[in-house]
Amino acid sequence: MEGDSRKFITALKDNDLAAVREVPKADLHNHFVLGGSRTYIYEQKQILIEPIKKPLASMWEMDGWNSRYIGERFSGSNMRKFLIEATFAQAKHDGIAILEIGEDVWGLNEFFHNDIVELIETFQEINERIAPEVCLRLQIGLSRHCPVDYLEGCLKHFWGYPEFYSIDLYGDELAQPIENFIPIYRRAKEEGLCLKAHIGEWGTAEDVVRGVEALRLDEVQHGIAAAESEEAIQFLKDRGIRLNLTPSSNLLLGRIKEMAHHPIRRLYRGGLDVTINSDDVLIFDSDVSKEYIRLFESGCLNAEELNKIRLNGLREMQ
Numbered sequence: 001m002e003g004d005s006r007k008f009i010t011a012l013k014d015n016d017l018a019a020v021r022e023v024p025k026a027d028l029h030n031h032f033v034l035g036g037s038r039t040y041i042y043e044q045k046q047i048l049i050e051p052i053k054k055p056l057a058s059m060w061e062m063d064g065w066n067s068r069y070i071g072e073r074f075s076g077s078n079m080r081k082f083l084i085e086a087t088f089a090q091a092k093h094d095g096i097a098i099l100e101i102g103e104d105v106w107g108l109n110e111f112f113h114n115d116i117v118e119l120i121e122t123f124q125e126i127n128e129r130i131a132p133e134v135c136l137r138l139q140i141g142l143s144r145h146c147p148v149d150y151l152e153g154c155l156k157h158f159w160g161y162p163e164f165y166s167i168d169l170y171g172d173e174l175a176q177p178i179e180n181f182i183p184i185y186r187r188a189k190e191e192g193l194c195l196k197a198h199i200g201e202w203g204t205a206e207d208v209v210r211g212v213e214a215l216r217l218d219e220v221q222h223g224i225a226a227a228e229s230e231e232a233i234q235f236l237k238d239r240g241i242r243l244n245l246t247p248s249s250n251l252l253l254g255r256i257k258e259m260a261h262h263p264i265r266r267l268y269r270g271g272l273d274v275t276i277n278s279d280d281v282l283i284f285d286s287d288v289s290k291e292y293i294r295l296f297e298s299g300c301l302n303a304e305e306l307n308k309i310r311l312n313g314l315r316e317m318q
Contacts (some may be wrong), residue, residue: 026313029277036086102139105154205229227263246279
């Protein structure tokens with residue numbers, strides 16, 4: 001561990017991306033459909049996917065990007081499974097030791113013939129074939145846009161399978177009140193899952209506190225709005241809530257103005273449990289190693305702080 005830490009700190013200071021990639025890291029906030037290696041996708045399918053290069057003016061632009069580069073190109077079971085391959089290829093290339101990814105519940109019927117064993121075994125087989133050195137944490141994904149009774153019907157197929165590590169709620173934070181999902185999260189807790197949700201990417205510090213309290217979350221995806229409130233920071237600190245942050249995504253979606261002032265600085269120095277992750281590699285050109293280098297080069301955090309964050313993401317393996 002000490003050797004890796006020295007290597008990582010030196011690599012950051014030398015702006016040596018290849019060396020940063022050689023040091024183990026975690027990626028705990030990765031949407032696999034958009035988390036793959038663009039090189040792998042091009043080499044295997046001759047499909048070129050370009051990342052966005054400047055901050056978007058609206059979410060409509062992101063929808064347009066998805067339609068142009070993903071859309072019908074990756075419809076169907078075989079192409080869905082190929083995107084899982086591309087994500088493991090990316091993780092292997094980037095030195096990811098722990099990768100947390102999974103399928104949205106609606107995808108079970110759409111891509112896996114409504115067969116939960118096929119879904120689980122697909123992820124496991126690709127993990128072993130493409131990147132056996134990567135520890136897979138399989139996640140259940142939920143969209144806020146879906147009616148709760150529909151989600152509960154889908155989840156009947158997922159409950160009872162210990163292969164799933166976590167559950168995550170994502171999508172438009174204003175789509176419906178987060179309290180609507182309390183019954184689902186109560187059951188997920190009984191199933192022994194790590195409870196996660198996307199909150200505070202677009203909302204407020206109060207939304208973060210409210211979501212953690214309502215769903216009894218263990219971790220928050222994003223949560224950057226908490227930096228606006230000392231009370232929210234203390235609340236999260238007191239409860240040991242981890243924030244899985246994605247800096248380039250925040251920048252390119254217009255949630256922050258510049259990397260140098262990303263809220264991670266205030267959150268980390270305020271004593272919170274934070275990790276650095278990719279979110280959507282194909283959109284934001286945001287693999288985890290690049291995220292560390294961008295934060296260091298911007299002056300947001302120093303190399304020693306970034307190494308401690310790296311180790312924090314790996315702590316369950318230590």
